[in-house]
Amino acid sequence: xxxxxxxxxxxxxxxxxxxxxxxxxxxxxxxxxxxxxxxxxxxxxxxxxxxxxxxxxxxxxxxxxxxxxxxxxxxxxxxxxxxxxxxxxxxxxxxxxxxxxxxxxxxxxxxxxxxxxxxxxxxxxxxxxxxxxxxxxxxxxxxxxxxxxxxxxxxxxxxxxxxxxxxxxxxxxx
Numbered sequence: 001x002x003x004x005x006x007x008x009x010x011x012x013x014x015x016x017x018x019x020x021x022x023x024x025x026x027x028x029x030x031x032x033x034x035x036x037x038x039x040x041x042x043x044x045x046x047x048x049x050x051x052x053x054x055x056x057x058x059x060x061x062x063x064x065x066x067x068x069x070x071x072x073x074x075x076x077x078x079x080x081x082x083x084x085x086x087x088x089x090x091x092x093x094x095x096x097x098x099x100x101x102x103x104x105x106x107x108x109x110x111x112x113x114x115x116x117x118x119x120x121x122x123x124x125x126x127x128x129x130x131x132x133x134x135x136x137x138x139x140x141x142x143x144x145x146x147x148x149x150x151x152x153x154x155x156x157x158x159x160x161x162x163x164x165x166x167x168x169x170x171x172x173x174x
Contacts, residue, residue, distance in 0.1 A: 002036040015043040018064075043052070051087045056094050066097055075101035 004013045004024040013024040020044050022028040029039040030047060040047065049063040063085060072080045075096045083097040089111055098106070109115045 003035065005037065011038070013039060015046055016041045017046040018043065056085050056087060056092075056096065058085075063097075070097055074102055076102040
């Protein structure tokens with residue numbers, strides 16, 4: 001069978017690793033100018049699994065098996081999509097599969113579980129400090145774009161000044 005072939009008007013190619021027939025294009029396969037059809041022999045999904053397994057010294061097929069077992073879901077948020085191998089930056093041990101957003105979020109917290117717990121508590125807090133409950137301030141740009149108070153009528157400047165004067169800022173010296 002040729003590397004790429006036409007069936008029902010569509011050009012297809014079979015991945016040599018997973019055996020699936022996929023569109024013979026650069027969306028499904030990486031470019032390989034040494035190949036007669038200009039496409040790599042493995043699909044992008046299999047190439048990604050193989051690359052991640054090699055990076056973390058995992059056995060061949062381990063990442064693909066883990067994705068299959070997790071049904072393609074991120075272990076943190078549960079979203080289905082492209083998954084990344086998550087690992088400890090201290091020990092190098094693989095922890096699991098997470099989506100790109102969760103992987104980036106973990107990296108921003110530098111693998112600090114205590115900071116992540118504090119962030120979760122912060123998000124779940126029902127109220128904010130009194131000093132943070134400031135009145136909304138309408139800017140010239142928000143009026144142009146239809147901001148929060150667009151169409152609500154214009155207040156006189158004196159009323160606006162009174163409203164802003166009632167806002168108490170926290171003491172900077174504390």
